[in-house]
Amino acid sequence: MKAERDELGFDAPAPLGHPVRASLPENAPTGPAIGDRLPDFSLPNAFGQMVTFHEDRGVSKAALVFYRSAVW
């Protein structure tokens, strides 16, 4: 497939306009603000164990990444 370049200059193998390539709208929500405490949650990790975020973090600093997918 021919690469189509988007308005920000990036190439990707999917055609422009395909939802997989949508840029983020200008006013896209970005969740908790600087100074907020990150909302707590529990989710399974790669080994099926439940991880409760703040409990697991303990007293460590942390980076919490929201990404699209490990699949595609």
Add this chain to the structure above:
Amino acid sequence: MRDAFAKFEAAGIKLYALSYDDQETLTEFAEKQGVQYTLLSDTDSRVIKQYGLLNQQLSKEDAFLYGIPYPGVYVCDENGTVVSKFFHDSYKKRESPEILIDAALGRITIDETAPQAVSSDDGIRIMAALHGGNGSLRQGIVRQLVTTFELPDGLHIYGEPVPQGLTATEIRVEGPDGLVTLPIEAPPTTPLHLKALGIDLNVWSGTVNLAIPLYPVGELVSECRPIDEREVELSVHVTFQACTNETCLLPETRSLTLRVALEEVDVPNLPIHTGHGQREGSYDSTPAMKRLIWRKIRKNPLRLLQFIWNRKRMERRSKRES
């Protein structure tokens, strides 16, 4: 992220990555790609919604895509309070891990091995270094060209605004087409009031790091063709004026040049991404893709038709284009 895990660990920062992928996918992904940080599975996008990050541009008709977040990163302190967050206008843009670590620690730590150039003159040492990711450029990954001033005691340089007759510090990075630079990131200046002259100044003194975030786009590094040049040249033009409280040196511009490598993009091991000369993952995600589609279809059988329809539309379009 994977390669930088040791750096996160050394800095005492825990790393979590959350997606809508099922747990089996994450198990395979972690095993095949050697991921050591915590992968979290949010299959029904519950936490993505809780954080208000559900990608609303996708509708449920987008079947297997629906449920993904607007991608971004939060960096929190020991209390879990957000100290920095990074969200961009494109899913292709993301911070180099080193920038996340700097944000957590509140300072810039440049690797000794980073490509760098130094200019020492008049006792003022200026170093320009490409900070992040072993000093290479990679599509969409935001790294920094950091200019470090080492000013002898008593000397300072200026931030904006400056009174007429003085020169504020300015840094311009010149690179090949397809290199995007973002506005400078600088530590806060210290106010300096010179009574005799009745003027207020904004100064930096000692060691100062001024960072220009930058990343390459398709013209320079594309995930759809092999990299044709392995290395490119960046020129950094640093204009400044150093002064004591009493006298000033003349304004000057120093130019430093560094050569930096271009790096392949990590692409998923799926037919659409492979064969373009990029760094293909060792994790074949085709079975995970099938599982993902099946998961969506099970929830609503109509999704199967939508999936086929979307795929046909994409194929037709790509035929038309080529």
